[in-house]
Each structure stands twice: as C-alpha cells, then as structure tokens.
Amino acid sequence: MDRSLGSRQLAGLLSAAPHTDGRPGYRALADGVRTLLLHGRIALHVRLPAERELASALGISRATVTAAYDLLREDGFARSRRGAGTWTELPDGHRPANVASFPADDGVIDLAVAAPGAPEAQLAEALAEAARLLPRQASTPGYHPYGMTELRAAVAERFTRRGLPTLPDQILITNGAQQALSLTLGLLGRPGDRILVENPSYPNALDTMRRAGLRTTPVPVTEDGWDPGLIDCALRQAAPRLAYLIPDFHNPTGRLMPPEQRLAVMESARATGTWLVIDETMTDIALDVPPAAPFASLAPRGTGEQIVTVGSLSKTHWGGLRLGWVRAGSRLITELATARVPADMGGSVLNQLVGLGLLARTDQVLSERLPRLRAQRDALAESLGRHLPDWRWKSPPGGLSLWIDLGRPIASQLARAALTRGVRVEGGARFGADPGTHESRLRFPYTLAPEVLDEAVRRVAAALDGGLDAAGADTGRPRWIA
Template sequence: MVALTSAMRGTQLARLLGQWHALPGRRRSPDYAALAGAVRGLLSDGRLALGVRLPAERELAESLAVSRTTVSAAYRRLRDSGHLTSRRGAGSWTTLPAGHRVASSGLWTPADDLNLIDLGCAALAAPPQLPDVVRAAADDLPRYLGGAGYHPVGIGELREAVAAGYDARGLPTHPDQIMITNGTQHALDLVLRLLVPAGAGVLVESPTYPNALAALAARRARIATHGVDAGGWDDELLLGSLRQGRPSLAYVIPEFQNPTGQLMSADLRERLVVAAQAVGTDLVVDESFADLALDGGPMPPPVAVFDRRSRVVSIGGMSKPYWGGLRIGWVRASAPLVQRLAALRVGVDMASPVLEQLVAVRLLAQADVIVGARRRELTARRDALAAALRQCLPEWSFAMPAGGVTLWAELDGPISSALARAAERLGVRLAPGPRFGLDGTLERFLRLPFTLAPAELEEAVRRIAAARYDLDYVTEPRWATPQVIA
C-alpha cells in the first residue's frame, strides 16, 4: 500500500483520486456517491492503508473544488459501509469493514466470498511435487537439530544451490555472495534498510511492483519514475533520468517486468550498469520472473554480469516459479555487503526457517522438471487469456508477454478503477492500473495475471466485458453490499 502516513492531506488524496468525477457512469450517480465509490476503490486496491486519517471535510472539499456538503455526504456513506470511523473533534480514519479479512494478496476481501475469481494476485498454486519434497526434506532436518537453528545468511547447502543457479546463467557466484531471506519482498526490504537513508532519491519504473513502492514509502524515499510501455524501456529516458537525477538507488525488474511483461535487452542492461556506476547509484535488480521465459528464445545475461564495482544487488526467490507459500528468497551481492545485511537482519527476524530452506534445496534440484512444467502451463494460460481478450474486448490493446505471469492491457479510456469496482459486483477481483504507479496515474491500464486455469480466465474476461458494458449502459447504479477487493 502506498499511503503509509498516519494522516493524509487534501491535496494528497485529491491526487490519488484522479479523475473520480469524470469516469463512465458518473452522470448517473450523485457527486457524493461517486466520491465515496472512488475512495472505497482506493481502499480496496491498496492505495489507502488501514488507519489513515483522511482530510477534514472542508480541506478535501477545497482540494477537489466541490462543496463541503458533498464531502460530508461521501464520508457518511463510507461510515455506513464500514470503511470509515469518525470521532467528533478527532477526525475520520479508514477501517476494515465487518465481515472482511486480509486476502492472500495482502489486500481486503469479503470473508465469505469464496467464489470470486481473483485476478488481483499474480501467483501460481503449488506444484504437484511439493508434498513429496516436503516429506523428503523432513528427513534431512535431523542433521540441523543439534544447533540453535539460526542461520542469518541461510544454510550452506541452499546458498550453494542458489549460487549454482547464477553460475548456470553465466554469472559466476560464490555462496558467500548469497543471503537467504523470507521471500523476495523481505530481501528488498532489507536492502532498502541498508542502502536507502530517509529522504534519499530513488528511481523506479512506471508502472512497477506496488509492494516496492510501499517499501520505498516506508523509507520516506523521494521517488522518481521512468516509463515502461508496450515497447519496453525508453533507453535514453532511463539513462538520462539516472544521469540527471543521480538517485541513491534504482530499482528495476528486467526479466518480464511486473506488470508489463517486458524483457530488457542485453545492450540496455550493460548501459544501465555503466550509467549507474558513473553517478554512484546502487542498482537493485528484481529477478522474480527470470526463470519464466515462455517463448523459448535466448535470455539476456543477468544485469550483474556487467557489474565491475559491486554496485549491483540482485534479489529473487521461489514464489513465482515454485510457490508463494514457500517463503524463500535471496540476495546476491558482494560478500561484504551480504555480511552487512546479515548484521542488520539479526535485529529484524534472525533467520529463515531451516525446514523451508531444505525444501527449497530439493525443489531447486528438480528445477528442470518443475519449472519446465510451469512454463508450459503458463504458456497455455497466457494464450487463453489473450484469445479471450481479443474476442470479448477487441477495443483493448496489449503486447503479448514473452514470459512472466502478467499481461498489461491498455483500455479504451481512463476507466481502470471504475471497471475494478464494477467487476467486483460481477465476481471478479482486479488490480487497476493506478495501483502500479503514483498519484492516480495509469487509469488507462489494467494488469491481468494468467496464473489461473484457462476456463477461469475465459470466464473472468466474459465478466469483465459485461462490467465494461455496464459502465456505459446501466441506467441505475447497482450498489451491492459494500465489499473490498485486492
């Protein structure tokens, strides 16, 4: 979630709300209902966090250029639906409505909404080999039981396995350069704690991974962006942003970028490292999707291949190619930096679970079989999703991703947030474009993961198409019992 401050100013909320007053269907709803729906959408897709104090009614009214009566009625509607709690003289705070829970994506969902098709979470179910692997890993556990079980940099055999994976990709790596973490997000958080002082400048892609934006906001970083679109990265814009802004750190996802699915060329990888090192910028390279090439072409070398000054930090993990429930990630960096991260980590969570690390060792030993099957599975699902979009929503456009798990669709108008709210009523959870950017931008885009079975994806697209139709042609607003999506 991007909004991590305990209080939000009127201008901040106005930027997040964006074109709330100009979305399809706006003419059919009173101003206060449209405003309440837009705020509810920010809550549902994670751009507003729990416990944030919203602006006073007068302040928000001035920022939105509407009457205070409109804001007052919108706040009252949000209180009635359980999304807001107010106390006279103290303000109004965002709250979790009764009957809701935190979903697998980290966002909110109705506790009893079991039939929702969830396109808000881009992750696969566990591979069929996992139960047998876990049982075998349990047999490996006794040799670790004689110690305390704390391994801040990870157990040796898993570090060796991860290092071997980098060797196979053409990047010679010693196990001392590997630190095992509790998932890729944990790896990113530790790296940012070490390398990004409060208020430092950071360059990220737009769109980008929303949890990375949240981690940077927690560090109070000054975030600058450069665009990634259907054609990939604008090389000169990216390199120029580095040279002119001279950020402390840059965060990139070069393999099948989340959410666009773009693959960075080898030439740009090399130029990026050279430009970053020339201005003293550390590069954090998220390789979460590096194993999920779908079209069989040659992969560019890892970004760190071009590193000559130990300024590239690579992070990755097991969540995307294997299973998100296995909380295993890693950092690849210089050995001294790994030791500094380990010293920092001890004050945070000590170490990763030994049994899960042993499971990871055995999964990596079967990588050819397991990941090969994942690629075939994802290819079929990607193709099914693309075909359904072309049939049901031909006015939308997208670039076919060559790997990863997500497709980035350009819509026929700035309607992403409104469409997400409409689709919720039809049983589909969506992640609207603005969730992947800053301050209400990217309303013309929608991230669609292809991690569900083809039949589910096809049904989801049919419902999304119906929701898109409703935005233009439903004559009366259909207010369902308030629910929250991720």
C-alpha cells in the same frame, strides 16, 4: 499520532485520482480519500490535514472539508479525538488492496494472483527428501539469520551457472522476495530519499516504498519497453538514492530489457551513484526467448557492488514456501542479516530444506511448466479475440500475464463489475507509480487452465456488456495482488 499527511500531498493525490462527476463536493472528497485508503495510497492511522489547511490546498470551502470528514467518520474510514485531529481508519469488513487475505473457496475466479500452483510431483519428492534431512537439524537451535548454508550455496551456484560468479556469503535467504525487497529498501533508503521506479510496476513493491517514506521518480515502460534516454535524464535530474527495476519479463507488461539498454542504465546509475535494486523473480519464466543472464553480470569488473539482486521461488516453483534471496556484496549481506533479526530471526528450516530439493529440480519443473504456460497464454489470447475483439495487447516473450489496452479508461469500474460476476481482476491503476494512471489497462494472468481462463473472459465480457454505471459500490471483499 506521529505520522501526518500534508495538505499539499493529499491535494496532489486527490487531483491525480479519477473523478466521478455529478456529486456534491463533500461526497466526492470523502470518496476520494476513501478510494486512496483502500488502494493503499494513504496508510492507516495517519493524521489527515487540518480542515482549514486542506480547504486552502484544494481551493474549496472549509465547510466542504468538514462535511467530508464527518462522512468519513460516519462510514468508519476516519476517527477524531479533541486535540489530536482526524486520522485514517478502516471499518469492519474492509481491507486495503495490498492485504494478503481473502475468502478461500468463494467461487470467484482469482486473476489478481499471477502465480502458478506447486509442481506436485517435484514437491512430493522434495518433501520426502526434506523429511530425511530434517533429523540432522534437530540437534541445532534452528535459527539461521543468513539462511541455511546448503541453500545459500545452491542459490550462489545458480548465479554462477548463469554467468555471475557468486559465493555463498553473497547470498541472504529471505521469506520471499517481498521480504528481500523490504530489507534492502529499509537498509539502503531513508524517509525522503528518492527512488527511481518503472511506471507501471509491481504494486507490492510500490507499497513497500511508500511505507519506507521513499519518494518515487517514475519512468515509463511501454509495450515497446524502456527508454534509456528517459532513465538517464531521470537519474541525472533527480539523483535518486535507489532505482528499482524489473528487467526480465517486467511485471505487468512482460517486456524484456535488451543487453545494450542494461549497459546504458548501469552507466547512468554509476554516474549518479544510484543503487540498482534488480527484481529477477520472473527471470526463468522465459516462454519465447532464452533466459537472460543476470543483470549484474554485465557490470564491468569491480563496478557491480551497487547492484542488489532480488529473487525467489514463488513464480518458478511455489509461493507457498515463501523462499526468496538477496544477492549482493558480502558486507551488505551481513548488514541485511542484522536488520532482519528483529523481524523473524531467520526463516523456517523445513521450508528451506524443501526449497533446496525444489531448486535441485528446477530444470525438470520448468520443462513441464513453460510449455503449459505457453499454451495457456495462447489460449487466453484466442479467447480474448473471440469475446473481446476490440481489446489490444502485445504478446510477452515471458512472464505470467497480458497487459491489455481496453481502449478507454474503465479498468477500475470493469474490475468492480467483474467481481459481481465472479472474477477477481485488477485494473491498471493498481500498478501505477503515479495515482490515476493506467486506467485503460488490465493485467490478465494466464496461470490458470485454458477452460478456466475462457470462463473468466466470458464473465468479464458479460460484465462489460452489462454496463459499468452500477458497478461503483465497494463489496468490502479483501483485494490483493501477487
């Protein structure tokens, strides 16, 4: 066992997590560790602190920690071996919140996934086109660590058209934006390095940072957006190696960073030598305003080399293709391609050909998709106003979800209660860069049809009216987010 969790680190995570009063100390401690494990805050197969050390860090008796570890082992959330200590496990039927698998067609309205379905007509056309192009690839080995030349050129042309001149050798095609982010953080960061991150932020990105051993420096994003002064202060005080930002229709708040704030952030990052990793997966989901120019296009000439841009087709076209990209300097792209070879040697040729066809049809896809999303957003707001009039939110100018203020810290309980009513939704804590934050928030996507959204709202309202006290039991169902 080569990975260990320090006693102070675990004590900090436990103290920041929500507490349930009225239970024996050892049960509360076991439940806290179990919750952190299921939420992905603690990794699997990590050695837990020695009983005496954790007792000292928490200011409790060693007997309490011993009893908590016994309960974790009994329930299958820990395993021990003489001389090797105690480490984390998961019992059968349980999955951490970031695992991307769950029962299909289980009758549950899934609001944990903020992503639309495929544009069927354009997908069919792109598939037919790919079928005609595929035989030309049959005589080649089919391995493209950088991505297919034609697709790299198409993505580069897209950046150029948006105001950021880009060459194909500045593009790496990846298996979705998640792989693009994992490769970038793995190459540019080292365990123990600091990374500035928005709070709240995209959970899968936060999980990637934790697995890479990066230490997060959170800065708040509120309903009113970012505070460049706070970002500047965090950059200068913490001097993070990296900063991960979602300036275009931020996930989950939906905010859009104004150009003057982008310039201020770039200036602060340049002063501290911080790499900016910009997530543009939501850029084209512009509902009330024009799409923003690429973040890196605002950098003065010759100063944008430390800006890495990540994007994908998942939110604009279809996540089922698993096509994303990195835009960076050509030298960094080569290093990223070298790093990805041991993982998968390159993406699917067929998927890239289909993606090439869909990318060429982007204007047509968005001309049909954006009005539909606008109508669904408005329908969701109307339904929430009827069934849950005390909830508050600020309508986002783009993106795929509402970031709702529940008025009290009940989000996790409500999410569990809603699941018993057939709605899978995620509480705000799942999006927190700090444990225990955003318990009064709920992310509610509007990617489903208006009648389905109305039914989901009615079920959530019924779960709230039914009371939350009995909703604490974990169903063991897989939980994930997109």
